[in-house]
Amino acid sequence: xxxxxxxxxxxxxxxxxxxxxxxxxxxxxxxxxxxxxxxxxxxxxxxxxxxxxxxxxxxxxxxxxxxxxxxxxxxxxxxxxxxxxxxxxxxxxxxxxxxxxxxxxxxxxxxxxxxxxxxx
Numbered sequence: 001x002x003x004x005x006x007x008x009x010x011x012x013x014x015x016x017x018x019x020x021x022x023x024x025x026x027x028x029x030x031x032x033x034x035x036x037x038x039x040x041x042x043x044x045x046x047x048x049x050x051x052x053x054x055x056x057x058x059x060x061x062x063x064x065x066x067x068x069x070x071x072x073x074x075x076x077x078x079x080x081x082x083x084x085x086x087x088x089x090x091x092x093x094x095x096x097x098x099x100x101x102x103x104x105x106x107x108x109x110x111x112x113x114x115x116x117x118x119x120x
Contacts (some may be wrong), residue, residue: 024059034066036118044119069113076109 008011012087038058041049050056081087084101091098 008061016085024063028063030059030062031066031070033069033113033118034062036114037065038062040118065117069117072117073109073113077105080105080108 005016007016008014041052049058052061081102084105086098086101086105090101
């Protein structure tokens with residue numbers, strides 16, 4: 001067990017606690033998927049959120065989810081566009097139909113990402 005140091009404030013001894021360094025550089029950006037995961041953890045998985053926060057692993061976890069979600073989303077979109085024959089030819093031939101299909105595919109991919117990674 002570690003030896004704790006204390007600071008005395010108004011006759012109370014308060015432990016000097018510090019969150020361990022997560023090892024990520026400060027400039028590492030947590031994107032939209034990491035932010036959504038953070039909100040989900042705060043609202044629905046409080047114990048996991050607290051555990052990750054106190055162990056100094058929260059930012060690393062959010063960054064990992066963010067990167068995985070981004071890569072998975074790109075893969076899903078490519079696969080769905082190929083399966084639904086959404087091509088550059090369709091884009092040139094009928095741009096409005098192409099936009100509608102691409103938006104639908106993106107929304108489906110976002111839903112899959114939320115179910116597989118964010119709310120898991």
